[in-house]
Amino acid sequence: MSAAIELRAVEKSFGQVAILRNINLSVAQGERHALIGPNGAGKSTTFNLISGYMKPTSGHVLLRGQEIAGLPPYQINRRGLSRSFQVTNVFTHMSVWENLRCAVLWSTGQRYAFWMNIDNLPEVRDRTAQILTDINLTARRDVPAGLLTYAEQRALEIGITVAGGADVILLDEPTAGMSHAETERAVALIRRLTEGRTLLIVEHDMSVVFGLADRISVLVYGQIIASGTPEEIRGDPKVREAYLGEEVA
Amino acid sequence: MSEISASAAPPPPAAAERLRFYASWLVAAIVLLLLPNIFTSGGSMTTFSLMGISIIFSLSYNILLGQTGMLSFGHAVYYGLGGFLAIHSMNIIGAHKLPIPLPIVPLIGGLSGLFFAALLGWVSTQRSGTAFAMISLGLAELIASSALILRSFFGGEAGVSTNRTKLLKLFDWSFGSQIQIYYLVAAWTLIAVIAMYALTRTPLGRMCNAVRDNPERVQFVGYNPHVVRYLAFCFAGFFAGLAGALAAINFEIANSAYLGAEQSGTVLFAAYIGGIGFFIGPIVGAIFVTFLSLGLSDLTQVWQLYFGLIFIAVVMFAPGGLTGLLMMHRPLVKAGTLPKVIPGYLIALVPTLAMIAGLVLSIETIVHYTVNPGDDPHIKAFGVGFDAASPFIWALAAVLLIGGFLVARKTWSWVGHAWDEAATMAREKGIAA
Numbered sequence: 020m021s022a023a024i025e026l027r028a029v030e031k032s033f034g035q036v037a038i039l040r041n042i043n044l045s046v047a048q049g050e051r052h053a054l055i056g057p058n059g060a061g062k063s064t065t066f067n068l069i070s071g072y073m074k075p076t077s078g079h080v081l082l083r084g085q086e087i088a089g090l091p092p093y094q095i096n097r098r099g100l101s102r103s104f105q106v107t108n109v110f111t112h113m114s115v116w117e118n119l120r121c122a123v124l125w126s127t128g129q130r131y132a133f134w135m136n137i138d139n140l141p142e143v144r145d146r147t148a149q150i151l152t153d154i155n156l157t158a159r160r161d162v163p164a165g166l167l168t169y170a171e172q173r174a175l176e177i178g179i180t181v182a183g184g185a186d187v188i189l190l191d192e193p194t195a196g197m198s199h200a201e202t203e204r205a206v207a208l209i210r211r212l213t214e215g216r217t218l219l220i221v222e223h224d225m226s227v228v229f230g231l232a233d234r235i236s237v238l239v240y241g242q243i244i245a246s247g248t249p250e251e252i253r254g255d256p257k258v259r260e261a262y263l264g265e266e267v268a
Numbered sequence: 269m270s271e272i273s274a275s276a277a278p279p280p281p282a283a284a285e286r287l288r289f290y291a292s293w294l295v296a297a298i299v300l301l302l303l304p305n306i307f308t309s310g311g312s313m314t315t316f317s318l319m320g321i322s323i324i325f326s327l328s329y330n331i332l333l334g335q336t337g338m339l340s341f342g343h344a345v346y347y348g349l350g351g352f353l354a355i356h357s358m359n360i361i362g363a364h365k366l367p368i369p370l371p372i373v374p375l376i377g378g379l380s381g382l383f384f385a386a387l388l389g390w391v392s393t394q395r396s397g398t399a400f401a402m403i404s405l406g407l408a409e410l411i412a413s414s415a416l417i418l419r420s421f422f423g424g425e426a427g428v429s430t431n432r433t434k435l436l437k438l439f440d441w442s443f444g445s446q447i448q449i450y451y452l453v454a455a456w457t458l459i460a461v462i463a464m465y466a467l468t469r470t471p472l473g474r475m476c477n478a479v480r481d482n483p484e485r486v487q488f489v490g491y492n493p494h495v496v497r498y499l500a501f502c503f504a505g506f507f508a509g510l511a512g513a514l515a516a517i518n519f520e521i522a523n524s525a526y527l528g529a530e531q532s533g534t535v536l537f538a539a540y541i542g543g544i545g546f547f548i549g550p551i552v553g554a555i556f557v558t559f560l561s562l563g564l565s566d567l568t569q570v571w572q573l574y575f576g577l578i579f580i581a582v583v584m585f586a587p588g589g590l591t592g593l594l595m596m597h598r599p600l601v602k603a604g605t606l607p608k609v610i611p612g613y614l615i616a617l618v619p620t621l622a623m624i625a626g627l628v629l630s631i632e633t634i635v636h637y638t639v640n641p642g643d644d645p646h647i648k649a650f651g652v653g654f655d656a657a658s659p660f661i662w663a664l665a666a667v668l669l670i671g672g673f674l675v676a677r678k679t680w681s682w683v684g685h686a687w688d689e690a691a692t693m694a695r696e697k698g699i700a701a
Binding site: 070092108110112122124125129135138140144145147151157179183 | 278
C-alpha cells in the first residue's frame with residue numbers, strides 16, 4: 020500500500036533563498052503524523068507545497084502514489100486532500116451554516132450548478148448538519164463567521180477542512196492562541212473528526228503533539244532531521260539539541 | 269444520519285412563510301400591471317420603462333459587485349452590444365419579414381451580451397480586485413472607441429436606428445405606443461428579477477458569495493474561483509444585454525453612448541446608492557437614480573454635480589446604501605425601540621436641511637458666475653428664484669452652510685447616542701442586528 024502522502028527530495032527556494040532542502044517525508048494511510056520544529060523551519064511552506072498553494076522548485080509530492088506537485092489547490096482537494104490554515108481563513112460575511120455548506124458542495128457533486136435550489140438538496144443539507152453538530156456550533160448556525168469567538172472560528176476552520184470528506188487532512192497549528200481548556204476541547208474534536216483518516220498536523224504545543232501523534236517528524240532549517248514514534252523522537256539526541264531542549268526530557 | 273444532526277439544519281420555511289414569499293412576487297406583478305391605470309400620462313410610462321431597464325441592468329451589475337466581489341468599470345459594454353445587436357436584429361427581421369415578434373428581441377440582446385461576456389471575460393476574471401477593475405476599464409475604452417471607428421456596425425456618431433413596429437404583430441400589438449412598450453419592459457423586468465433572485469439561491473450563487481468573501485479558501489474546498497467568477501460574469505453579461513436590448517427597443521436607436529464610460533458609471537452609482545449588500549438594493553438604487561436623473565435635470569443645470577455629491581455622501585455615511593440605512597432599523601422596529609431615535613432624527617433634520625440649502629445656494633451662485641457670467645443674475649434653481657448678485661444671498665448661503673454644518677454635527681452626535689441606547693436595548697431583548 021502506497022503512503023497517503025509522500026515527499027521525495029522536495030526543494031523550495033524563493034529566489035536565492037532555499038527554504039526547504041531535500042525533504043523526504045512519508046505519512047502512512049490512517050496515520051496521525053505531527054510536523055514539529057522551530058519558527059521559520061519551513062513547516063507552513065511544506066503544507067503549502069503539499070496542498071498546492073505553492074509549487075516545489077524540484078522534487079515529487081505524491082498523494083496515494085500519484086504525483087500532485089504543481090496541481091492547483093482545487094484539484095488536489097478534489098483528490099481527497101484538505102487543509103486548514105494557521106490564520107483563520109473562513110468566509111467572514113457568511114453564516115456558519117453557509118460556510119460549512121460551501122465546503123460540502125463539491126464533494127456532493129453539485130459543481131457549478133445554477134439550475135437547482137440549494138435548499139432543496141437533501142444530501143448537502145444532511146452532511147452540513149452533520150458537520151455542524153460535530154463541531155458543536157449548532158447554537159451559532161446563523162451567526163456570520165466574522166462574529167464568532169476565536170475558539171469558535173478555529174472550530175469552524177476545522178469543520179470546513181473536514182466537511183468535504185477528504186481522507187487526508189492537513190491541520191496547520193489548530194490550537195494556536197487557545198487557552199488550556201480550549202486546547203483540550205480542540206484536541207478531542209480533532210481526534211474525533213480524523214478517526215479513520217490520515218492526519219498531518221503542524222503544532223507547537225508539545226503536549227498536543229505527543230498526545231495525538233502516531234509518528235513525528237522534526238523540521239529544522241528546511242531539513243527533516245528525524246522521523247519516528249514519539250518515544251524515538253523524545254530520545255533522539257539530535258532533536259533535543261536542535262529543538263526540544265530539556266523541556267520534554 | 270442521526271436525529272440530533274437533522275435538527276441542526278435550518279428548518280424548512282413554514283407554509284405561511286412560503287405563501288408570503290410567492291404572494292410578494294404576485295403583488296409585484298399586479299402592481300406592474302396596474303401602474304398604468306394610476307399614472308396615466310405618457311411621460312410616466314416612459315419613466316417606468318426606463319426604471320425597469322435600469323433595474324435589470326443594475327441587478328446584473330450586482331451579480332458582479334455585490335455577489336461575487338468584482339468591481340467592473342465597463343459593464344455598459346455588454347449592455348451596449350446587446351442594444352446594438354437587438355437593433356440590427358430588428359432591422360433584419362423587419363426587412364425579411366422573419367416570423368420573430370418583438371417580445372423575443374430582448375432575448376437576442378441577452379444572448380449577445382452572454383456571447384461577448386463569454387468571449388472577453390475569461391482573461392479578465394482570472395483575478396478580482398484591481399486587476400479585474402483595470403481590465404474592465406481597458407476593454408470598455410477599447411469597445412467604446414471602436415464604436416466610433418467601425419461605422420458600418422455602430423453607425424458612428426449618429427448610431428443605428430430602427431422601427432420597432434415593422435416586426436411581426438403579436439395579438440394585434442404593434443408596440444407603437446409607450447404603454448405597450450411599458451408592458452413589454454415590465455414583463456421582462458419581472459422575469460429577469462425572478463431569474464436573478466433564483467440564481468442567488470443555487471450552488472453557483474452561494475459559491476459566488478464565497479469567492480467574494482475569500483477566493484483563496486474557495487480553492488481549498490474544491491472550487492476554482494476563476495470558473496466561479498467567469499460564470500458570474502457570463503450571467504451578468506446576459507442580463508446586461510437583455511437590458512440594453514430593451515433600451516434599444518424603447519428608444520428605437522442605439523449609439524456609442526450605450527457602451528460608454530458614463531453608462532458604466534451610472535450603473536455602478538445605481539447599484540451602490542441602492543446598496544450592494546442586499547438583493548433589492550440595486551432595484552432601489554435603479555428607481556432612485558432614474559427618478560433623480562429625470563427629475564434633477566429639470567430643476568438645475570448642474571444636476572450631475574448633485575448626483576456626484578449624493579454618491580459621495582452615500583459612500584461616506586451609508587456604505588450599505590439606501591437599503592442598508594433602512595435595514596439598520598429593523599432590529600429597532602422589532603424591539604420597539606425605534607421611537608427613541610425618531611425625535612433625534614427630526615431635530616437633526618432641521619440643521620441638515622439648512623446646510624443643504626446653503627450648499628445649493630452657494631453652488632448655484634458659483635455656477636452663475638463661472639458658467640454663465642453674462643446672464644441675468646435672477647436665477648431659478650429647484651423652483652426657487654433668487655438674485656445671485658445680491659450680497660444678502662451670499663451672506664445667507666454662508667450662514668446656512670456654516671451654521672447648519674456646526675449645528676448638524678452636534679445634533680447628529682445626539683442621534684448617535686440615542687441610537688446606541690436603542691440598539692443596546694434591542695440587543696438585550698435578544699434581537700440581533
